[in-house]
Amino acid sequence: MLCGREPILERKSIPQIAVVKFIFSQKEMEILEKIKEEYPNCIQRISDISDLKHEIIDSSSRYGFYILSCKKEEWKEIQKLQGENK
Secondary structure, eight states: OOOSOOOOOOOOSOOOEEEEEEEOSHHHHHHHHHHHHHOGGGEEEEOOOOOTTSOOOSGGGOSEEEEEEEOHHHHHHHHHHTTOOO
16 A cells, blocks of 8 residues: 655756856956856856965865856856867
């Protein structure tokens, strides 16, 4: 005998890729600017960006970070902007 109701296993949304990127250089800031221009809908959050003049010692001294959530096709294009061939 089953208890309760059978769950509804219907997909409600299209799965997306979530990515957290840390900013360690001016080049990575430039990539973020391109993403802002070309894929603004993928950006979920951008942290406060600190002055790019201090030395990076470890991940806690990074300049900032951003979070993306995008479709697989968009992520492939963003990877090209970042110079990643995946």
